[in-house]
Structure formats: structure tokens, C-alpha cells
Amino acid sequence: MADHPPVKPDASADEAAVRKWMETYMALIKNGEIEKWYTLWTDDVTLLPPNKPPVHGLDAWKKVTRPGFEQHNIRHEMTGLEVKTDSSIAYAIWSGFENNTLKKGGETMRNEDLCIFILRRGSDGSWRGTHAMWSLNHPPKGKTSYAYE
Numbered sequence: 001m002a003d004h005p006p007v008k009p010d011a012s013a014d015e016a017a018v019r020k021w022m023e024t025y026m027a028l029i030k031n032g033e034i035e036k037w038y039t040l041w042t043d044d045v046t047l048l049p050p051n052k053p054p055v056h057g058l059d060a061w062k063k064v065t066r067p068g069f070e071q072h073n074i075r076h077e078m079t080g081l082e083v084k085t086d087s088s089i090a091y092a093i094w095s096g097f098e099n100n101t102l103k104k105g106g107e108t109m110r111n112e113d114l115c116i117f118i119l120r121r122g123s124d125g126s127w128r129g130t131h132a133m134w135s136l137n138h139p140p141k142g143k144t145s146y147a148y149e
Contacts, residue, residue: 014085014127018092018119021127022078029076034069038062041129042120048133068100075099078115090119090127095137112137 021040028037038058047055055061068074078096094115101108115134119127 072100092117
């Protein structure tokens with residue numbers, strides 16, 4: 001039996017998959033499908049929100065975010081600035097905005113963000129977020145309007 005060279009990862013397909021991950025991320029938030037949104041992340045996820053302590057682990061992330069998701073209608077739209085992948089890890093830099101409106105009514109709060117996501121390919125071939133960090137593209141005005149505050 002002849003030796004065959006290893007199959008080289010398809011970088012364009014991986015980049016498309018990471019971009020699809022982001023589209024899914026935004027759609028699930030917009031549609032309020034938060035339990036499905038949590039499946040986009042690894043159990044050991046680390047989040048680095050602006051001006052807040054790091055959040056380690058999916059259970060902690062759920063505890064921090066669930067009340068905000070339950071109380072707000074959220075629209076999150078982002079544009080990919082850069083996506084890089086290799087066979088098992090990827091990063092994506094995105095710029096965008098998040099609008100949060102209380103479900104009981106009230107003023108819409110808007111944040112403009114710059115985000116970086118790190119993703120890892122699972123044994124099933126799917127990409128899941130391991131790290132996320134974001135910052136505001138504008139100075140905070142009093143209390144920031146992130147839904148998990």
C-alpha cells in the first residue's frame with residue numbers, strides 16, 4: 001500500500017465555516033434562541049467583557065448572561081474584518097453593534113464593538129468558541145448597555 005501525503009485543510013472552507021458560525025451567533029441572539037446560542041461555546045469558554053472580570057466556563061457564562069437575555073430583545077450585527085484558520089483553531093475579528101431593548105418596553109441602548117473570537121474545531125468537525133473579548137468603539141456613558149449587566 002502506497003503512502004499518501006496528509007490531506008491539507010481547506011482554508012477557504014474553514015473560513016466559510018467560521019463566518020457561518022458568526023451568522024448563526026447573530027441569528028440565535030436575534031431570535032431569542034439562547035439555549036442554542038450556548039451550544040456555540042465550549043464548556044471551558046473564557047469571556048473577557050469590557051470593564052468586567054473575566055468569566056470562566058460555560059456555566060458561569062450562562063449565570064451571567066441569562067438574566068439579560070430574558071429581559072432584553074437583542075439585535076447583534078457584525079461585519080467580519082479578518083478570519084484566519086488552521087486545521088484545529090481559528091480566530092475572527094469582527095466589528096459591529098448591539099441594540100438592547102427591554103422586553104417590557106423602553107429606550108433602546110446601543111453599543112458599537114470590536115470583537116475577537118477564538119474557535120476550536122471539535123472532533124465532529126464543527127467549530128465552537130473558546131474565547132471572546134470585546135471592547136466599545138465609543139466611550140462609556142454611565143452604565144454600559146450590555147444585556148448582562
